[in-house]
Structure formats: structure tokens, C-alpha cells
Amino acid sequence: AQKITQTQPGMFVQEKEAVTLDCTYDTSDPSYGLFWYKQPSSGEMIFLIYQGSYDQQNATEGRYSLNFQKARKSANLVISASQLGDSAMYFCAMRESLGGGNKLTFGTGTQLKVEL
Amino acid sequence: DTEVTQTPKHLVMGMTNKKSLKCEQHMGHRAMYWYKQKAKKPPELMFVYSYEKLSINESVPSRFSPECPNSSLLNLHLHALQPEDSALYLCASSQNPGFKNIQYFGAGTRLSVL
Numbered sequence: 001a002q003k004i005t006q007t008q009p010g011m012f013v014q015e016k017e018a019v020t021l022d023c024t025y026d027t028s029d030p031s032y033g034l035f036w037y038k039q040p041s042s043g044e045m046i047f048l049i050y051q052g053s054y055d056q057q058n059a060t061e062g063r064y065s066l067n068f069q070k071a072r073k074s075a076n077l078v079i080s081a082s083q084l085g086d087s088a089m090y091f092c093a094m095r096e097s098l099g100g101g102n103k104l105t106f107g108t109g110t111q112l113k114v115e116l
Numbered sequence: 117d118t119e120v121t122q123t124p125k126h127l128v129m130g131m132t133n134k135k136s137l138k139c140e141q142h143m144g145h146r147a148m149y150w151y152k153q154k155a156k157k158p159p160e161l162m163f164v165y166s167y168e169k170l171s172i173n174e175s176v177p178s179r180f181s182p183e184c185p186n187s188s189l190l191n192l193h194l195h196a197l198q199p200e201d202s203a204l205y206l207c208a209s210s211q212n213p214g215f216k217n218i219q220y221f222g223a224g225t226r227l228s229v230l
Contacts, residue, residue, distance in 0.1 A: 033215045043204050045159065045221035052216060091158055095215040102147065102172055102213045106158035 003027065004092055004107035011112050013082045020067070021077045021110045023092030031097035034075040035104070036066065039089040048090075051075055082114045119143075122207050122222035130230050131197060137225045139190040139207030145220075147213040148190040150182060151206040153224070159206055165190060166213045197229045 005024045013019040025034065036048040051059045051066045059066040067076040079086055092107040121140045129135050139148065147166050151159035164172035165184040173182075179201075181193040190207055204224045210217035 031215060035218065037221075042223065043206075043226065044223040045206060045208070047218055047220060050216075050218055095217075097215045102149075102164045102166065103161055104149075104208075104219055109156075109158055 003105045006107035008110045018080045023075045025094050029096040029098045033095045035093045036077045037091045084114050087114045120222035126226045128228045134195045137192040141209040145209035147210045149208040153204040199229050202229045
């Protein structure tokens with residue numbers, strides 16, 4: 001079974017609009033971390049935002065916010081006021097505490113295209 | 117500063133060549149990672165070094181040989197690679213191992229094996 005599922009292979013959004021990228025996860029570990037990364041065509045994997053399983057508040061970082069619904073096992077990324085430079089591949093990822101927490105498991109990614 | 121530096125940016129090698137990829141960080145991070153990423157796929161973990169000791173090898177073929185000479189440096193030695201090893205190789209580091217620690221990535225080395 002997939003540990004991280006991203007069901008949107010591609011998304012389009014108009015500049016200045018908000019967009020939500022979906023992510024669901026599967027774990028029986030009570031302690032885990034959820035991450036979102038952005039990968040432009042240049043290849044670098046850029047860290048965007050982190051949510052811990054015990055965090056009570058949804059994480060926010062500038063225009064990025066994470067809609068964390070623990071009971072539903074979802075961790076959707078919301079990008080507000082989209083910009084052309086937001087066009088990239090976005091990966092949701094999870095680290096579980098079991099086994100030392102060293103492994104970062106990625107979803108298959110969502111390709112976001114921001115249009116004028 | 118969250119910079120992880122990888123060299124070279126691009127590498128073309130024949131199947132009989134020996135080459136090395138280099139990764140450097142000066143953030144005082146004690147965990148470092150190698151990932152392999154094929155086009156339009158997510159990164160796949162290859163190796164994890166924790167406090168300069170190899171802690172995870174994800175059943176990677178022996179033609180890939182990692183080395184961690186000190187806490188700031190991570191190398192990946194390549195020998196007798198196959199064309200299917202062509203990929204983007206990403207290095208990452210985190211302050212410590214453990215699920216709360218953010219992994220910061222370098223820009224990667226694009227490897228082509230002819």
C-alpha cells in the first residue's frame with residue numbers, strides 16, 4: 001500500500017488565485033512528520049513546510065499553509081496568491097519515528113502550472 | 117543558511133569509468149542522505165549517514181559506494197555503471213536523524229551513463 005498518495009498528477013491555477021494540492025498518508029505510527037517540497041525544472045528540492053503529528057495548529061509559512069486533518073490522514077498544501085514562479089512539481093513526504101525516522105517517503109507528486 | 121552544495125552539476129560517463137559525486141554542507145548537520153531520482157518520479161532513498169556512520173543502505177548495487185570522510189562531506193563513488201543508472205542524484209542533510217528533522221537538499225547532479 002502507498003504510504004503517501006497524491007491523486008492530482010497535474011493542476012492549473014490562474015495567477016493570484018489560491019490552489020490546494022492534495023495529500024493523504026497511511027501510517028500506524030503515532031509519531032510522524034509531514035513535509036511538502038517544491039521541485040522546479042532545475043531539479044533542486046526546496047523545503048516548503050512541516051507539520052508534526054502532535055502539532056495542534058496547522059502549519060503556515062508565508063503563502064503556504066498546510067491543512068492537516070489527522071483523522072482523515074490528509075495533509076493538503078494550500079498556496080495563496082499564486083505566482084508564475086510557483087510553477088513546479090510539488091511532493092508530499094512523510095517521516096515516521098519507527099526505525100529511527102531516517103526514511104523520507106515521497107508521494108508521486110503534483111505538477112502545478114500557474115497561468116496568466 | 118540552508119545550503120547543500122553538490123558537484124558536479126552534470127556528469128557524463130562511460131560504463132567503464134570511475135567517477136565521484138560530492139556533497140558538502142556547513143550547517144553542522146549530523147545526518148546526510150543520497151537519493152536517486154528518475155525523470156517524473158519521486159526521489160528514492162539510497163543511503164543514510166548518521167553521525168558519519170552508514171545507517172541505511174537501501175539494497176543499492178555495489179557499483180555505488182558511499183563515503184563520509186567527515187561531518188560536512190558526503191561522496192558517492194561510481195564504478196561500472198549501467199545506462200539505467202542515468203538519473204538525478206540528490207544529496208540532503210538534516211540536523212539530526214529523526215522524524216522531526218527537516219531534510220535540506222542540494223541542486224543535484226544530473227548523471228548520464230553512455
